[in-house]
Amino acid sequence: MSLARPLSIFALALAASFGMVQAAFADEPVKLTLTLKDHKFSPAEPTAPAGKPIVIELANQDGTPAEFESKALRFEKVVTAGKTITVNVHPLKAGRYRFYDDYHEATTEGFLVIQ
């Protein structure tokens, strides 16, 4: 029996499993970490790549509750004083998407920049 055949099968299996790993990474969400302090988001303009699911973690360091909201990104979630929440965002096209604290909308906003 020649060694060539088992080796090529092994090579194919390796290539296939590598492809699956690549596919898993493609769907891996991009994580963004934001803080809210003195009614300002930081960073105020986080960036993320287009076409990837995104998870935004927001830590509210203020002594008042906030409602993390975005019509463009379709989320709305209350975060009480001193707590941290996460919201999921579906894959997006390049652009600038506004978010805000619905309890202080006039002063507290940011933009998710998709590149």
Ligand SMILES: [Cu+2]
């Ligand atoms: Cu609201």
